[in-house]
Amino acid sequence: MDIKSFWPELGPSLEEASVYLNKYKNKKIVLKYGGQVMSDQSLSKAFAQDAAILRKLDIDVTVIHGGGPQIKTKLDAQNLESKFISGLRVTDKNVIKVVEDVLLNEINPDLRDAINHYGGKAESVTVRKNNIIHIDKAIDEQLGFVGEPKKIDIKILNNLFKEKIIPVIAPMGMDAKGQVYNINADTTAGTIANQIKAERLLLMTDVPGVNDKQGNLISQLSTQQALDLINDGTITGGMIPKIKTCISAIESGVNGVVIIDGRKSHAVLFELFSNLGAGTLIVK
Numbered sequence: 001m002d003i004k005s006f007w008p009e010l011g012p013s014l015e016e017a018s019v020y021l022n023k024y025k026n027k028k029i030v031l032k033y034g035g036q037v038m039s040d041q042s043l044s045k046a047f048a049q050d051a052a053i054l055r056k057l058d059i060d061v062t063v064i065h066g067g068g069p070q071i072k073t074k075l076d077a078q079n080l081e082s083k084f085i086s087g088l089r090v091t092d093k094n095v096i097k098v099v100e101d102v103l104l105n106e107i108n109p110d111l112r113d114a115i116n117h118y119g120g121k122a123e124s125v126t127v128r129k130n131n132i133i134h135i136d137k138a139i140d141e142q143l144g145f146v147g148e149p150k151k152i153d154i155k156i157l158n159n160l161f162k163e164k165i166i167p168v169i170a171p172m173g174m175d176a177k178g179q180v181y182n183i184n185a186d187t188t189a190g191t192i193a194n195q196i197k198a199e200r201l202l203l204m205t206d207v208p209g210v211n212d213k214q215g216n217l218i219s220q221l222s223t224q225q226a227l228d229l230i231n232d233g234t235i236t237g238g239m240i241p242k243i244k245t246c247i248s249a250i251e252s253g254v255n256g257v258v259i260i261d262g263r264k265s266h267a268v269l270f271e272l273f274s275n276l277g278a279g280t281l282i283v284k
Helices: 041-056 068-077 093-117 154-162 185-195 223-231 239-251 267-273
Strands: 028-033 060-065 122-125 133-138 147-152 166-169 172-174 180-182 200-205 220-222 256-261 279-283
Touching: 028 041, 028 185, 041 060, 041 093, 041 166, 041 267, 060 093, 060 185, 068 093, 093 122, 093 166, 093 172, 093 180, 122 154, 147 185, 154 166, 185 200, 185 239, 200 239, 200 267, 220 223, 223 239, 223 279, 239 256, 239 279, 256 267
Parallel strands: 028 060, 028 200, 060 166, 122 166, 133 172, 200 256, 220 279
Antiparallel strands: 133 147, 172 180, 256 279
């Protein structure tokens, strides 16, 4: 395989990467795409290229995307208020329509097409087309149509992996009555990573990783240390559901979860194939 022919100039050096290339071969890696990276064209292209490259290196890649900023823009345009409880968006019947429209008709097909453009074979996996996420009920009545994934239909995913296809998954699920729910994208990524027994889960954010009280980046944390940082108020806001997702993923058998800085071009390649990494690694 001529890796040089598809390796990006701005990625880690091939010399450095060559040490890691076999580490993830035939393993499963889950990428959660979200935050500022989605609204920056050059970063989103680099992300799509990274996903395609992993597939070319015989890694089973799954991509789950968010859509918070785009949803907010559309809600604002329709004068619908965005309210949050513990970092989760309150989703009533008007909001769920906007969420579905943005995730399923805009973000998902755009991301799928971008990965295909770089020679990956990607397919949309959505609540309307081939739902894999089953919901019991709303997490909390105050949140409205916000669910927690209970069961993932991993058969659909495994069939896609066999065909060397990258599933591009929108974070929405359905209950037994056919009601559609919004799901936190980090939670979705964590649950899928658990159930497919992923080697790594990479969560893209708009920050370098987890910082200590002084604002310095912490390059590695155990799950216990991460819990301590939530309890002492070092980790706050929207980072709390992220960290809880990391902890639960590791407790369910994912080998490592990384909160990576999505503002860095080719962050995925730097995290997996360089000595530097690109964020905070959380391990058992």
